[in-house]
Amino acid sequence: IKVIGVLTSGGDAPGMNAAIRAVVRRGLFKGLKVKGILKGYDGLLQGEITDMSAKDVSDIIGRGGTILYTARCAEMRTPEGQAQAAEVCRQNGIDGLIVIGGDGSFAGAGKLSALGINTIGIPGTIDLDIACTDYSIGFDSAVNTAMQAIDKVRDTSASHERVSIIEVMGRNAGYLALWAGIATGAEDILLPEEYNYNEQEIITQIIENRKKGKTHHIIINAEGIGHSQELAKRIEAATGIETRATILGHMQRGGSPTCKDRVYASIMGAYAVDLLLAGKSSRVVAFRGGEYVDYDIQEALEMHKGLPGYQREIAGTLSYNYVKD
Numbered sequence: 001i002k003v004i005g006v007l008t009s010g011g012d013a014p015g016m017n018a019a020i021r022a023v024v025r026r027g028l029f030k031g032l033k034v035k036g037i038l039k040g041y042d043g044l045l046q047g048e049i050t051d052m053s054a055k056d057v058s059d060i061i062g063r064g065g066t067i068l069y070t071a072r073c074a075e076m077r078t079p080e081g082q083a084q085a086a087e088v089c090r091q092n093g094i095d096g097l098i099v100i101g102g103d104g105s106f107a108g109a110g111k112l113s114a115l116g117i118n119t120i121g122i123p124g125t126i127d128l129d130i131a132c133t134d135y136s137i138g139f140d141s142a143v144n145t146a147m148q149a150i151d152k153v154r155d156t157s158a159s160h161e162r163v164s165i166i167e168v169m170g171r172n173a174g175y176l177a178l179w180a181g182i183a184t185g186a187e188d189i190l191l192p193e194e195y196n197y198n199e200q201e202i203i204t205q206i207i208e209n210r211k212k213g214k215t216h217h218i219i220i221n222a223e224g225i226g227h228s229q230e231l232a233k234r235i236e237a238a239t240g241i242e243t244r245a246t247i248l249g250h251m252q253r254g255g256s257p258t259c260k261d262r263v264y265a266s267i268m269g270a271y272a273v274d275l276l277l278a279g280k281s282s283r284v285v286a287f288r289g290g291e292y293v294d295y296d297i298q299e300a301l302e303m304h305k306g307l308p309g310y311q312r313e314i315a316g317t318l319s320y321n322y323v324k325d
């Protein structure tokens with residue numbers, strides 16, 4: 001391995017820049033040439049590739065977003081797109097490629113490996129929905145952003161004695177919602193993994209809580225359930241209590257990464273370079289059981305993980321709804 005490339009793909013996540021920096025600096029330190037590929041697989045297919053120096057990644061460790069830009073690339077899902085991407089790598093002398101993104105991005109990386117390009121994935125998504133790893137870059141920053149926003153909504157919600165539904169991102173996974181719900185002491189947390197929540201029970205509880213003098217009621221709703229505005233209308237109609245829905249949206253993907261995201265991203269970025277140098281390909285870097293490890297991409301894509309059951313159970317028991325005075 002003499003020349004490696006790095007790209008970010010899929011939704012951006014705070015900490016991606018720290019991972020890019022680590023790939024570039026670790027690669028240069030080990031005597032490799034490092035190329036940055038712009039705009040994910042889209043940019044790779046268009047040959048948007050630039051040489052990276054140590055200075056190019058100065059002062060980016062604390063910046064949100066990704067300096068390499070990112071995209072969701074439909075063409076990379078086709079055999080023609082995959083063959084072209086491998087060809088562009090060859091034309092540019094890239095014999096090792098590091099892809100920072102989620103499962104969709106790893107699927108493309110797996111295809112490139114099969115086409116002879118040594119490829120390593122690094123988990124970067126705020127959703128924490130990559131089964132092989134306990135941690136993905138961006139989750140900690142996003143959940144802290146969500147927590148701070150929810151704390152602010154709570155202030156106004158309590159002043160107006162309202163019910164607030166706050167929708168957080170996470171696609172089909174409820175990790176962001178569960179963590180944000182525990183961290184803010186939300187009365188209810190609605191998760192896509194347990195879609196059959198009982199709306200009538202929530203309404204009854206809101207009325208009961210109000211009788212007991214509780215001035216607000218926070219419901220964290222995961223994006224995977226959605227329809228927060230409609231739910232707010234139904235709750236207001238059923239309880240007679242003013243109810244507002246707030247969809248936090250893309251603000252959760254922005255901002256300066258937390259210390260945890262910067263550190264994990266730095267280690268994972270360097271680890272990915274070391275895997276390439278050890279002659280590995282088709283691997284995903286992971287953090288599991290307190291250690292940095294790596295998995296075969298196909299094996300990783302076939303793994304499943306659910307919400308931590310104990311954590312979920314505890315979240316319910318700490319809610320005001322279920323605690324007797």
Ligand code: F6P
Nearest residue numbers: 011125126127169170171223253
């Ligand atoms: O995967 C990250 C994520 O922010 C999800 O939580 C969300 O469902 C999706 O990306 C939004 O994607 P886009 O930015 O393309 O609208």
